[in-house]
Amino acid sequence: MGVFLAYATGAGRALIDRRLYLPEHSWLADPGRCERAGVPDQTTFATKPALATAMINAALDAGITTSWVSGDEVYGQDPRLRAALQERRVGYVLALAANRRARLDGVELTAAQIAALVADRHWHRYSAGAGAKGHRLYAWAWARIDDDQPGWRWLLIRRSLTTGELAFYRCYAPIPQPLMTLVRIAGIRWAIEESFQAAKGQVGLDHYQVRGWTPWHRHITLAMLALAFLAIVAAQQPPDVTAQHVALTVPEIRRLLAVLLLPRTRSLEETMRWSSWRRRHQAIARRCHYQRRSHP
Known part of the structure; x- marks a missing residue:
């Protein structure tokens, strides 16, 4: 299983590092299995x-x-991990299980217990970022926790507006x-899932059948490099001031490169016309989705 690091900015996102997680009992406790897979002898277990x-x-x-790091409950x-980020003065917004405890006003409570204390007037509706079909709206609340430690710490609570x-x-x-800064960082955490989706769908991140240490690292690194290249090309395009087209996305750039660099079945003019047509209709669809899901 791979552990990945993604880098996200307003211009785009990509995977920038990877580590191979080897379970201690099923892998590292079996020297013969590790030798057959080419795992280096100095490899030790790491969570x-x-x-x-x-x-x-x-x-x-x-x-x-970077000013922030985000990740899931693990x-x-x-x-x-939290201590390492605090030592480097890097902020974090890390997901937390409901049964995890924090100190609120000198009392140890679970996250769920703290949420139950939030009054209705303290919930605020904010967007966690724009999605494919509009803004991802949730109700948010926060509480200052662990105020006996240096820095500023909060429990951020997100509530679905429907369920x-x-x-x-x-x-x-x-x-x-x-509060809005913490909400924004919580929403950016989805950059890792979006990067996985793009890497698997566009550059074949999961299209391998290897059980070796070196082949896995070679394939994953090349796929990450290809995704980073596409993300950089997408970030460098000039803005469409008329907003009549969706910007060139990673899938669209990959599609154009495949048509232009591989043996051509269509002319360059026809290829670019199809790209313009697709992106124009994507822009119309996105506007319609946003209008339908908009709120006063």
């Missing part, structure tokens, strides 16, 4: 949060700048932050 910490530190040491429950289902995030920042 997924430990692998994530190593990738984040490597990215920061390489000069990549990473939100690990105190060592009432709750989700929780443990948040940290070295300086005070508004």
Whole structure:
């Protein structure tokens, strides 16, 4: 199983690092199996949060700048990952299970218990970001927790407007932050899922049949490189001031490259006309979706 690090900005997102997670009992406790798969002898067991910490530190040491890190519950429950981010003064919005505890006004409570204390007037409706069919609207609340520690810490609570289902995030920042900032970072966490979808659908991230250490790293690295290339090309295109077309997306760029670089069955003019037609109709569909899902 791979653990991946994605980098997300307003211009785009891509996968920038990977680590192979090997379970301790089924893999590393079996030297013969590891030898057949080519696992290096010095490989030791590391949890997924430990692998994530190593990738984040490597990215920061390489000069990549970021103010925030986000991840799911596996990473939100690990105190060592949180401590490493706090030491580097990097904020985080990490998902949290409902039964995890935090200190509120000097009392240890679960996240679900803290949510039950939120009054109706303290819920605020904000968008977690634009999706394919409009803004992802939820009700949000927050509470200051663990205020005896340095920095600023909050429990962020998300409630579905349709089902009432709750989700929780443990948040940290070295300086005070508004609620909308935490909501925005919580929404950006989906960048990792979007990157997986793009990598699998466009560059074949999961199109391999290998059971070896080196082949896995070779295939995954090349797929990540291809996705990063497409993401950079998409980020460098000039804006469409008329808003009549959807911007060139990663799938559209991959499609154009395949037509233009492989043996041609269509002329260049016909290829570009089809691309313009697709993106124009995608823009119309997106406007219709946004209008239908809009709220006063």
